[in-house]
Amino acid sequence: MKLYFIGAGATRADYSQAPLGDDLLVQALQLQGREVLNKTCMVRDFLQTFFNFSDALPRLEDxxxxxxxxLSQQNIVHSSYGHEEFQNVKGALVSLISQLLEESLRGESSLHCGRDLCNLAIKNKSVIVSTNYDISIDNNIRRLKRSIDYGFKIRSAGELISEPETIGSTEFVHKFEKNNQVPCVQQNTIVPLYKIHGSLNWLYCPRCDEIDLTTWxxxxxxxxxxxxxxHCQNPYCTEFYRDLLVTPTYFKSYNNRILKSIWEKSERALSKATEVVFVGYSLPDADVTIRCLLVRGLARNYQRPKITVVDRSPTNSDVHVRYRRLFGEVEYLAMDLRQYLDSRL
Ligand SMILES: [Zn+2]
Structure with missing residues (x-):
């Protein structure tokens, strides 16, 4: 079984304007519009307070x-920033970055790298592990008439809608509407897609500890x-939905039942793979937990799988060196995703 491990660079192959790394923070703070103003101000204040930010931005990872x-500490050491303020800043950062990605991944790409990568994965009966929140891989798999196994059980699928409230016409209520037409799924049409950092179409209710999927x-x-x-769609629950997105930092919390299941399934898939193909993933130093996942999964694999890295940076680049240091021997293909797909399809 092949395993495709997909990073942000795979999405970028289709959407060259999509920001990566530090550009995310720079561009997130430049977002315009009334609904983001509060959030950009909050993040700017925060950066000024703790990072003495004037023109050079700190690294997003920092x-x-x-x-x-x-947030993991008992005491927070600033008079204007308590636990709640830190939570709000985190929410604002995640929200701004998600909106930025949403704007830069609009429309269908003419390069079709995502679609062809899914085709290749389906052809090889592979498992896909992705670090991306965006749903372009999900949509490509569904367009190819396949169902997705996210590594945990989805409670229900549907979409979020806005409806004018019956009393007064200016207010809207936003609610989750279940889609009752559950498609008949055949076992051999299911593609495992383990999104280890969460997904933008997962609505998480912390009280029910369940996920409702807004499919497309x-x-x-x-x-x-x-x-x-x-509100959560469960009529007996009063909780609001939250995201289940994991930010790429050193201090990740995978105590959540759903994230734990996804990470365990990813590790198990790594332990059974005959080849692991990394696509658009630069193995950054900050992704300590992912490195641990990879090392653990491969240590459980009795036949050492072939490791292939598809990356545009040249041979002996920092990316290549990082892979060699973690895995020893790797097949390093210094090419872009389109070239790789053309050579394999
Ligand atoms: Zn609930």
Whole structure:
């Protein structure tokens, strides 16, 4: 069994304008519009307070790591920033970055790298592990008439809608509407897609500890735009939906039942793979937990699988060196995703 491990660069192969790494923070702070103004101001204030930010922005990873670290501590050491303020800053950062990605991944790409990568994965009966929140791989798999196994049981599928409230016409209620037409799924048409950092179409209810799926819609962006006030669809539950996105920092919390299941299934898939193909993933130093996942999964694999890396950076680049240091021997293909797909399809 082949395993495709997909990073942000795989999405970028189709959407060259999509920002990566530090550009995410720069561009997130430049977002315009009334609904983002509060959030960009909040993040700017935060960066000024803790990073003495004037024109040079800190690294996004440092900011996220600092926020997560502070939230994990009992005492927070600033008079204007308590636990709640840190939570709000984290929410604002995740929301801004998600909206930025949403805007830069609009429309269908003419390069079709995502679609062809899914085709290849289906042809090889592969498992896909993805670090991306966006739902372009999900949509490509569904367009190819396949179902997705996310590594846990989805409670229900549907979409978020806005309806005018019956009393008064200016207010809208936002709600989750179940799609009752559950398609008949045949076992051999299921593609395992383990999204280890969460997904923008997963609505998480912390009280029910369940996920409702907004299949084709980025439900998380929808409720972030509407100040996160969407009730869980369970009539006996009063909780609002939240996202289940994991920010790429050192201080990740995988105590959540659903994330744990996804990580365990990813590790098991690594332990059974005959080849692991990394696509658009630069193995950054900050992704300590992913490195541990990879090392653990491969240590359980009795036949050492072939490791293939598809990356545009040249041979002996930092990316190549990082892979060699973690895995020893790797097949390094210094090419873009389109070239790789053309050579394999
Ligand atoms: Zn609930």
């Amino acid at each position: 900011v996220l790591a600092f926020v997560d670290f502070s 819609q980025k439900g998380v962006i929808f409720f972030m735009k509407h100040e996160q006030m969407v």
